[in-house]
Amino acid sequence: MEKVLGARLVKPPVKVPPPRFEILDSWLNGETADIYFPRTVEILKKEGINPVVTMEVFSRQAGILCGIEEVKALLDRVLPEDNREVWALDQGEPFNGMEVVLRIRAPYQSYGTYETAYLGMLSHCSGWATAARQCVDAARGIPVISFGARHVHPSVVGIMEYSAIVGGCTGCASTAGAKLAGIQPTGTIPHALIIIMDSTAKATLTFDKHMPSEVPRIALVDTFEDEVRESVTVAKAMQGKLQGVRLDTPSERGRV
Numbered sequence: 001m002e003k004v005l006g007a008r009l010v011k012p013p014v015k016v017p018p019p020r021f022e023i024l025d026s027w028l029n030g031e032t033a034d035i036y037f038p039r040t041v042e043i044l045k046k047e048g049i050n051p052v053v054t055m056e057v058f059s060r061q062a063g064i065l066c067g068i069e070e071v072k073a074l075l076d077r078v079l080p081e082d083n084r085e086v087w088a089l090d091q092g093e094p095f096n097g098m099e100v101v102l103r104i105r106a107p108y109q110s111y112g113t114y115e116t117a118y119l120g121m122l123s124h125c126s127g128w129a130t131a132a133r134q135c136v137d138a139a140r141g142i143p144v145i146s147f148g149a150r151h152v153h154p155s156v157v158g159i160m161e162y163s164a165i166v167g168g169c170t171g172c173a174s175t176a177g178a179k180l181a182g183i184q185p186t187g188t189i190p191h192a193l194i195i196i197m198d199s200t201a202k203a204t205l206t207f208d209k210h211m212p213s214e215v216p217r218i219a220l221v222d223t224f225e226d227e228v229r230e231s232v233t234v235a236k237a238m239q240g241k242l243q244g245v246r247l248d249t250p251s252e253r254g255r256v
Contacts, residue, residue, distance in 0.1 A: 132167025
């Protein structure tokens with residue numbers, strides 16, 4: 001079902017196992033499509049016109065391809081098994097501007113309605129993966145973790161963080177994203193726990209008391225006092241179990 005179109009074959013820095021994507025009924029029945037696509041298919045059906053059409057997808061800008069596995073899951077549901085061909089670049093592969101990343105050849109009525117869906121999958125996921133790769137490249141070998149879930153709608157948290165992993169992030173904060181990527185979610189301690197406990201050291205000790213041993217002991221040290229003094233206080237309280245500190249100083253206190 002798949003052949004590589006690009007001449008360059010570059011493996012992604014992080015190998016992510018293909019997840020099982022849920023294809024929603026609202027996608028299949030055309031509710032999420034631009035209305036002129038299902039209208040076009042309706043007209044063609046009534047006119048008895050259903051040619052085999054080749055569709056090529058490209059981006060005007062270079063980036064990191066992501067979303068292609070979800071696209072293939074969708075196409076597998078809608079294309080006729082006896083009359084379909086799909087070619088694609090690999091998930092996580094860099095692509096150039098104007099380079100074809102996906103080619104579909106099948107009877108048009110079988111997939112015309114879904115152009116909105118597969119373009120949206122590729123556009124959004126590749127955008128997230130490309131942004132993640134830019135951060136990873138800028139970090140120059142320092143592991144980068146995606147904490148972007150709070151900046152997107154909850155319905156897309158999983159696929160956003162999965163895309164960040166494809167782009168090169170070593171971890172993500174949400175359970176939904178980690179599940180898609182086949183890893184464990186990553187996190188530290190929020191300001192909320194520290195403020196409620198009224199002490200960074202107490203909050204960190206309580207976190208250590210209740211969290212499984214495999215969860216890293218990373219303390220947030222910018223809530224109440226100078227970050228250096230807070231780090232020393234927490235380190236002493238943890239008696240050798242503190243594995244790192246996190247700085248998230250607010251703008252009111254000068255930011256990091």
